[in-house]
Amino acid sequence: MATMLTPKDFATATPSWWCAGCGDYGVLSALKQALAELGKVPKDVAFVSGIGCSGKISGYLHSYAFHGVHGRALPVATAVKLANRDLTVIAAGGDGDGYAIGAGHFLHAVRRNPNMTYIIMDNQTYGLTKGQSSPTSQAGYVTGTSPQGNPDAPINGLAVALAAGGTFLARGFSAQPKLLVDLLKQAILHEGFSLVEVMSPCVTYNKINTYAWFKENTYYVTEKETYDSTNRMHAFEVLNDDGKLPLGVIFQEARPTLEALAHLPELPITQVTLDPHSSDLNAIQDAYV
């Protein structure tokens, strides 16, 4: 590439369907910024999203974008990476997509550790279906499906991922673009499965976890002087603290990726020559004589 691309080069002409003020705008713009700063080009980016307000993000990033069924972004993205390891693979979805209907895949993607990035855009509600409780909604959250208050405890996604063997865990806030761009860049550069949970307020349905609430209830882990993001115990501690939510890189470690362990060929599988008449293939039947 002769000239560096700018965030605009990652924009599509499709008008957004998000509400004015939605936190998801901040996620999209940080992602475009991160990709441009990393020197990525749209043709080599595969972007897979789930269903929900957040899932619409794939329509707004100029790339090879895939908007699949609810909860299954991670299996799709994992396979895209296996099929062509040269691609930059990013998946994105909401708290419902990742921690409810797709929770099984979430655990298994974490443990497989493919070299890809997963952005969870957490608004703590089901926005597109008009404001039901989500797996990250606070207990007691009152909605149409939980008129007497949500009886379920919220999922602590990063702590779950840490226990499951996550190799890069970070949390950002969509209203803090500088931090978010930095986290996304680190995540994309990380060799392995990088999870970035972004607090992305729903201005229409979530009247509790608002921008103001997040400003009040978050802090940077780096504010803790002794915080060591390679220390699993430190990570458990801040993730399980009932107080404010930690932002920043919570945990990172090196572990072989799925691609390294899956005996992939040197070239992307997409480039493997298919020759049905090779003598090698023909010889397989000798084992059945």
Next chain:
Amino acid sequence: MIVNNIEIMFGGQAGDGSLTTGDLIAGVFKRMGLEVYTYKDFPSRIRGGHTNYVIRAGERPNYGMADFVDGLVAFDLEAVEAHIEEMRPGGFVIFDNTSEVVPEHVKRDDVTWYEIPIGRMAKVDLGLELVRNTIALGALGALIGMDPQAVRTDVTGVYKRKGEKVVDINIRAIEAGENFVSEHFAQTPSGYALRAGIDGDRLIMMGNDAIGYGSLVGGCRFMAGYPITPATDVLEWMAKYAPRYGGVTVQAEDELAAINMVIGASFTGVRSMTATSGPGQALMTEAIGLAGVLEIPIVVVECARTGPSTGMPTKTEQSNLNHLIFSGHGEIPKIVISPGTVEDSFYLAAQAFNLADKYQCPVFILTEQALCQSKATLPRLDLSRVHIDRGKMVTEPVVFGEYKRFAFTDDGVSPRVIPGVEGGMHLAPGSEHNDAGVITENTKNRARMMEKRMRKMESARPDLPTPLVHGDPRAEIAILGYGANRGPICEAQDRLASQGVATRFLELRTLWPFPEDEVREFIENATSVYVVENNYTGQLERLIRYVVGPLERMHRVLKYNGRPFRPIEIIEPIERLSALRGLTGAQR
């Protein structure tokens, strides 16, 4: 004396090694130049429970079980009690009488009984209970005239990786079996003999292995699956071979992940497949709709077993046809093909990937436990018959803005770029979209896009596997069926023909889009039509009616107890109904 035509049933408790010995018997029959078909009838558990392995050998291929069992090798009374009614009069039973006695009321007097203390010989004489199977093999071989050298060669081949000692004790076990027969039963011949033919350059292969092999040769380089009987063999086969040819397999966390992985890999440009059975197929349904609307080529192998729910996981059935054709919310183009033999399993599997790529839609390979887990002899596979056609796949740069991933075309198929191609960036959305992939709810676009996608069903027709006509094409009696029933139907036809009853049989190899013209033409001037299938509701028969309308002369021949047809079960209803119509006499 019955020569070169025998069905052996090897029955005992699961986990006692009878499957290995069943394979050995099949191998020896093949080596002796006979055509072999095997059928595994085992319980869905690892240890215990009655299991049996049917090995059929003859001078011509049969692809199915016979009417009767000729020789039963029973390691316990349960095996005798379960199968004594299936014995051919004049057949024989080898019974291990170490610890059980066959009660008089069970002991049919029209079969020959060879009671051998197999368990005691194994434990006491040879010191290893495990070799019971090999002793039985030796005795069986001596009774029916298996080539003793072939028996020894195959036993050595199977056990050599376990070391010389294991080979040695198994060879001694064969001798013990043979000697017992010559010492005690020299005066009671079994009535069966095998004469060695020529073992040409043939293979013996299981249906699922042929599907794996055909897929690999057909260019499949990605497979994701979740273990499920009777489909797991395909994933195991690919896991062994695909990496040697630049491919990869994933054991997914569930079928939802498996099918979405297949879609992801294919979106990226790699020929991809999964294999599952009914319960997994049900879970995959939503994502198959996604592949349909995104026009992503995928191949899904359905190894059918009995349903509903868990059903009988290791038993055969053809009750998933409706599910493959009609399941899913919304409407998508899809193709369902079904092989009738192990050999056809190979070629259809390879072809499935071309169909998927050319028409950018899900392609199902429908097979059943009775075929996919059965072994059969077959000629060497001819790889030169396989070619790879990736359809309208685009790997060269395109002009962004001009290129439309879902372009409206006459045949409904749009040029398909893969990630990494300059200029081809687009959104592939499960939501309705325009030709460029932009989500839209515009009514005109919706109608046009539906028509474009569904048009591919018609475009595909000339490419689809054609039905095969077996028997006398002018016969008044018409039979229709598919898959594993090819074998028993063809055999029933031969037997009916020898009684002077001519029949023709249309073996459907494509079930969707339904071959309307061929089926209509085939049954048009038939006096009576029989639709043979393994289910309760007559799913294929209903499909045919759906196409041709109500037809009084059409009859269902159904079986849904978990086991495949024996030819007599097809012959009898045809004879009965034909006699009622006075047909049999007219045709004699």
